[in-house]
Amino acid sequence: MMGEGDTPLLVSRRIGPERGARRLYFKLESCNPSGSYKDRFIAAELSSLMKRGVRTCVATSSGNTGSALAAGCARFDMRCHILVNDDAPVGKLIQMQAHGAKVIRVPRFVSDPGVTDRVFAQLQAYSKSAGAALVVSAFRYCPEGMGGVERIAWELTVAFGGAKEIDGVFVPVGGGGLYSAVVQGFQKRGSAVPKVHVVQPAGCSTVAAAFARGEREVRPVTASTRVSGLSVPSDIDGGLALQRLRECGGTAFEASDEEIFAAQRLLMTQEGVYCEPAGAAALAGWLKARDAGVIDPSGAFVCLVTGHGFKDPVSVESAATKNPSRLLTLSEIDRLADVLGAA
Numbered sequence: 049m050m051g052e053g054d055t056p057l058l059v060s061r062r063i064g065p066e067r068g069a070r071r072l073y074f075k076l077e078s079c080n081p082s083g084s085y086k087d088r089f090i091a092a093e094l095s096s097l098m099k100r101g102v103r104t105c106v107a108t109s110s111g112n113t114g115s116a117l118a119a120g121c122a123r124f125d126m127r128c129h130i131l132v133n134d135d136a137p138v139g140k141l142i143q144m145q146a147h148g149a150k151v152i153r154v155p156r157f158v159s160d161p162g163v164t165d166r167v168f169a170q171l172q173a174y175s176k177s178a179g180a181a182l183v184v185s186a187f188r189y190c191p192e193g194m195g196g197v198e199r200i201a202w203e204l205t206v207a208f209g210g211a212k213e214i215d216g217v218f219v220p221v222g223g224g225g226l227y228s229a230v231v232q233g234f235q236k237r238g239s240a241v242p243k244v245h246v247v248q249p250a251g252c253s254t255v256a257a258a259f260a261r262g263e264r265e266v267r268p269v270t271a272s273t274r275v276s277g278l279s280v281p282s283d284i285d286g287g288l289a290l291q292r293l294r295e296c297g298g299t300a301f302e303a304s305d306e307e308i309f310a311a312q313r314l315l316m317t318q319e320g321v322y323c324e325p326a327g328a329a330a331l332a333g334w335l336k337a338r339d340a341g342v343i344d345p346s347g348a349f350v351c352l353v354t355g356h357g358f359k360d361p362v363s364v365e366s367a368a369t370k371n372p373s374r375l376l377t378l379s380e381i382d383r384l385a386d387v388l389g390a391a
């Protein structure tokens with residue numbers, strides 16, 4: 049629809065080999081047109097809505113669904129209103145606004161279940177009365193759109209010459225829709241389903257905590273993570289993700305925000321991969337699994353890099369400020385070689 053999908057699969061040149069892993073791969077979902085895997089969801093969702101003659105959408109988003117939806121609506125001349133939490137990263141907000149979406153920021157939206165429930169109740173009523181589609185990237189609300197995300201599994205199967213060649217896939221989990229889609233994508237191909245692992249910030253562990261407790265239900269938590277996109281404290285697709293996790297035999301990992309930011313810095317400085325923190329969470333999970341001896345590092349592993357670094361410039365600032373730029377004086381131009389040699 050807009051060039052989404054068929055994203056690059058990059059073999060790790062430094063992070064993996066330096067840790068005895070020659071077959072660690074990064075699936076660059078950040079290379080989708082609006083910079084995240086959500087383009088797959090929006091492409092499938094909008095084509096289904098357009099077939100049904102729907103021309104207006106209301107959406108909730110932590111930012112990436114909104115960016116993808118705003119781009120799609122600009123291209124297909126649809127109207128969209130997007131409700132986001134008030135601390136959505138600036139890169140995502142700018143994208144939505146630049147594409148012409150009507151953006152409404154809601155204090156404590158998503159993080160506070162009371163506020164979130166009130167917003168959803170209003171949106172559901174509005175969507176019925178105004179004939180507008182309610183767009184949320186989750187199976188609970190938009191199963192057709194989520195079908196588009198399942199393709200990630202097909203692409204991996206083709207790239208490896210069969211799903212049984214993959215020893216594990218690491219997936220960042222917020223609401224759980226992405227994870228469920230990846231597992232279902234493998235299941236629908238009918239072949240072997242690799243172990244698909246959940247990675248969540250410790251500051252918003254819903255699925256991972258329920259898995260550790262051996263429970264079937266996801267309990268709501270109070271989120272403290274600063275990782276945009278993974279701060280989903282209530283059960284949207286979390287219960288579904290938990291079920292899929294048990295079916296595929298994967299494991300769940302929790303990583304602190306610091307570990308996720310450190311993984312983001314590793315991707316930027318050692319692999320040349322520019323990603324937002326949520327996009328580095330899968331690698332943080334792989335590092336934990338490897339350090340804990342839970343996986344054999346000689347296996348073939350994939351980390352989904354789900355969102356681009358341009359999305360969240362503040363998150364890359366700390367890495368950038370450690371490496372300040374140098375302002376050249378005009379008199380130094382003639383002895384530039386000395387300056388470069390000293391740098």
Ligand SMILES: Cc1ncc(COP(=O)(O)O)c(C=O)c1O
Nearest residue numbers: 112222223224225226277354355
């Ligand atoms: C970049 C990124 N990665 C991962 C996720 C998690 O997806 P889900 O909420 O479906 O678990 C999101 C969700 O917004 C995201 O934006």
